[in-house]
Amino acid sequence: MLSNFFSYIVQGTAITIGVTLIALPFGLLLGLLMALIHTYGGKISNRLAAIYSLLLRGVPPIVLLFILYFILSGKVINLTPFWAGSLSLGIVSSAYQMEILRGALLAVGGGQMTAARAIGMSRLQAIQSIVLPQALRLAIPPWSNEASIVLKDSSLVYALGVPEILRRAQQLSATTQQPFLAYGIAALIYFVLVFATNRALDYLSERTKLPTHP
């Protein structure tokens, strides 16, 4: 019975990973754009980026998910629950990733930009070749945290009827009256996924670390 349970729930893993692999990069792209606007943009765009971050981070993800889902799978844009849910999660995550990247950009410091401009680079060139490579390195550890949050928050799309891990566990729990086993297996799968993700990103962080001593 245990293996039946497991194989039923584990089928949702692909969807969970799928949601995460859409939401995370989408949030990264959007978050990076917003972080750059906030750091290097003019007064007005800077203000707008700050408001974007404030609003998205001030509301529970599940509430935003329902609102964004309502927009993304509505009459104008008509996406499947899977895509609407994934992109919504990505938008929510973008605000958090924006703050991570903003911190990293600030940590790199204005001096690197000044030095790049001093050899004749344009702002864009300096951001691309000098600031970003350093900022992204600095961002890996806090980003690893955000990656595990998005992975876990992907369970929220169950509320939209997407048959990911939690949804399947809930179905099993209802039909077999074995909630502990069903949710326990779901928890175990999540744990393994998060653990592996964090480990992989730790490795990446270690690999991209800049040498300091001879």
Add this chain to the structure above:
Amino acid sequence: MTNPILETRNLTKIYGQNVIFKDINLKVNEGETIVIIGPSGTGKSTLLRCINLLTSHNGGQVFLDNQEITAKGHDEDKVRQQIGMVFQNFLLFNHLTALDNVMIGLTKVKKMPKDKAKEKAMEELNRVGLADRADHYPGQLSGGQQQRVAIARALAMDPRVMLFDEPTSALDPELIGEVLGVMAKLAKDRMTMLVVTHEMGFAREVADRIVFMEKGSIVEEGSPDDLFYHPKHDRTREFLWKITELYGKKEKEKGARE
């Protein structure tokens, strides 16, 4: 008379209510080394930043090769390619090796092919005596070595003028010599240089002209001998006397500790 490579006319910088410097007129001729000295907070560093347009000015003009670079619509990035700058805190690109630090301006800004850029970068590293450190990251280099790589990075762009903003102020005393040595060699090779420094020994030996700045204006300028031995203004004498005394004290303390 030769035309100056670099000239400022009534250059003025104001932050809010604070006048950083006012009506600075400075001429730098080809091959000249000019040292700017003066107390902290008199706008020396800001003056350098205004000259290569890293900081905006509030009045006056800057000319490079008789072209007004402060004119509206002038390509700032082009200007900075022709004016090298060395900073107090080195500001090497931390994610790049010494070689890549020197190369990146050539490949990204000058669009030079990689192999040619590498050749040129190695030449410049050789010039500052660091060819053997080419594959080291800034974190693996001493302060003096980092500053020499920074000089090579600026030189690689073949600038018309080099600006030095207190290049040795952040260095351990025993590392200052190697950086000043490289700079003295550049001066001997007739590189045009504008140097802000507190190193009076360097100023006296290497400078063609010394400019004494205080409270945002040029108080006095002249040859090292004139300034050190026959200063026209009391303030110049006072400043030079103080700074010499200060270094004398340092020497004494060092002697006492040993």
